[in-house]
Amino acid sequence: MESYQSQEEYYTALQKRAGLPEGFRCSTTSLHFYPLEKPVEEPLPMNMSLILADKATASFGAVFTKNSFPGAPVIIGKKRCTRHYIRGICVNNKISNVCTPDGVGDAERFCEALGKSLGIAGNLLIPASTGIIGWRLPLEEMIAAVPNLRKTLSRESLYPVSRAIMTTDSFPKVRSEPVGDGRITATAKGAGMIEPNMATLLVFILTDVRVEREILRKTLSGIVEETFNRISVDGDQSTSDTVIMISSNKKPYPGDHVFQKALFNVCGTLAEDIVRNGEGTSHVIRVMVKGIADKSVSIGIGKAVINSPLVKTAVFGNDANVGRIIGAIGDFLGTNGVNIDIKDLVIKVGGINIFSGMSFRIDVKKEKRLKRYMKEAQLDTWTKGYPSHNRAVDIELRFGKQIPVFTVTGSDLSYDYVRENADYRT
């Protein structure tokens, strides 16, 4: 069980995790710009980041949002994935570069300018952007910042990047695992779709173990499906969600099993970090669906519970309002015409049996225990600026059998969520 007493303690732990795998350098810089056509009087700050492999590598892959209005960086990223090699990733926060006139052109021109300064082709860089929708990139100011990005490249740590890519995230997120003789180090940003039009899930995963491109891509997409695709802060999928993985191929491959396990751990913990840092999250909620063979039904039930505003608000209030769980499950099954056996359904919250034999099993004592359990899982990340623990509210839905098990993770719904999303620009 992780726990942190102060922001300093959390940041220290993060720095320990953030060592770069061999064969990579990274840098960050910042700039100020005036957005076009907007009633903003102060210039706005933007952070730029660069992650660079020492040599061009074919061992890379990416998973992108399925949103039908993808941002320009997603359009370019998909193209880059069809190429043989890349060298790195360049990231800006503050503007997401979605649905603007010639957004793709802007991003390509920046890649070219950065590539030229590094002595490489611009199309060896994958761009990534997060922030406001509708504004154009401040290309002039970004290009002026290129020399800084080049000059400050360092082998030390991914930690500065984890801070520079934040938008409304209340704390930076880094996870790493040893793998064979090498390591996997990854960082992510994303705190619900916000800031102010929508934020984005950006994940950058680096490793130095030699892994064939096809294996890397297959493993990555499988693990993204089981981790980042199983979390939900507000049910919205942004126009820019992107996960990119790059290997520098410096160390021997430790075998599929070891590699998969390490990557799963990195992505799983990072995915939970994102929920924990969700907009106004005061509880992480984990729903385990057991005993349904059909994966899409299991995930559907889990997401129905996790995305139900009524379940979310009850957990926020530490309220043992368990009828809402049944309501959400029944709504999903009935609306989608899913015909599974519900007679043997057993529901446990924090290990406490609250429903079986098609009837609620609640009494005064159990309600008090549930309330205490939820209170202990409460977070105040949003005000504190760091996660004080990694406890969650565990909801188990067992349909007869114990296996298979599918888990989805989400957040509660708090005043702070509404405040952040309603008041940003007003």
Add this chain to the structure above:
Amino acid sequence: MESYQSQEEYYTALQKRAGLPEGFRCSTTSLHFYPLEKPVEEPLPMNMSLILADKATASFGAVFTKNSFPGAPVIIGKKRCTRHYIRGICVNNKISNVCTPDGVGDAERFCEALGKSLGIAGNLLIPASTGIIGWRLPLEEMIAAVPNLRKTLSRESLYPVSRAIMTTDSFPKVRSEPVGDGRITATAKGAGMIEPNMATLLVFILTDVRVEREILRKTLSGIVEETFNRISVDGDQSTSDTVIMISSNKKPYPGDHVFQKALFNVCGTLAEDIVRNGEGTSHVIRVMVKGIADKSVSIGIGKAVINSPLVKTAVFGNDANVGRIIGAIGDFLGTNGVNIDIKDLVIKVGGINIFSGMSFRIDVKKEKRLKRYMKEAQLDTWTKGYPSHNRAVDIELRFGKQIPVFTVTGSDLSYDYVRENADYRT
């Protein structure tokens, strides 16, 4: 444009609408009870209502929730619909009678006791319940209230029933229309799924025009699909949602067109009343999807926008945060693999063009106009206890052509929604 300056003015308007069609009587009464197994020290109040046709009628129909955990009254109501005749509806608030031991038996025993007092068979009555999930009905107290229900039957008005069936509704809801020589009068309750485990949409529609059972049922289910099934306060479908329509067959049938139009108006306005009274609703949001032939895609897009927490919170904040609309549409299309032409999409909010040619069309002046438009549509129903106007925030999504048009209606997401749903029992 309706508008009301005070609660009194609204209540007066309601009483004018609430005249009963010929051939019906109704009554209400109240009782107090101590719930089992719960840490409640004060006895709780419950309202009972009875709507009774003078004679048994075959002209009735109902539409029930698709939730896979239906309440006992829904189970019984479905059975009643297979019978030849009914006489009326008995309703209680405060307890929904869902997933309790022998809930069906409890409801049947109450129908029998009430029927006996009225001199009719218990199975001529359809029970309806709304309120807390998990508690049993206080059968003894309910049966003791039966004589009161019988004695106070009156031909005057549906208004007392509209008040008695409320749970957390902040105002009663009645709509009526003349139809041929007769009328349709209807009442509804429902304010999001609350109170405290979940509330319910209950709708009771009475008419005196002679309408064949098959025509009544077909017309009702078609119109429910276009009205009550196109609204969404929090995306949750309760375990008890029920719409019941009964005709006393006293007046001549005015023909399909007149009947359909009147019923559509009653259901349409009542459905909007429910959204307007949604938990903490401070804006009604109407999304019109134009130019997509596939109905399920149109409705899916509309509901994706209406149910997006980001769109909802932006509207709550009167924030012209229009990028979120694109995010929600793109998420729905991409996630569901829907392949429609989005190149010609034009988005208007309050008639103001904000997106066309795959690019945002926003400037400082437009943002101010949008803000003013949203402010004018703001409601403070929740604190005032009556709806001061019936304006809405209209979002038009035109995919090339002007037709067909599908409309869905929803609410914004406010602090009050979170407060109501988190704090009820704590």
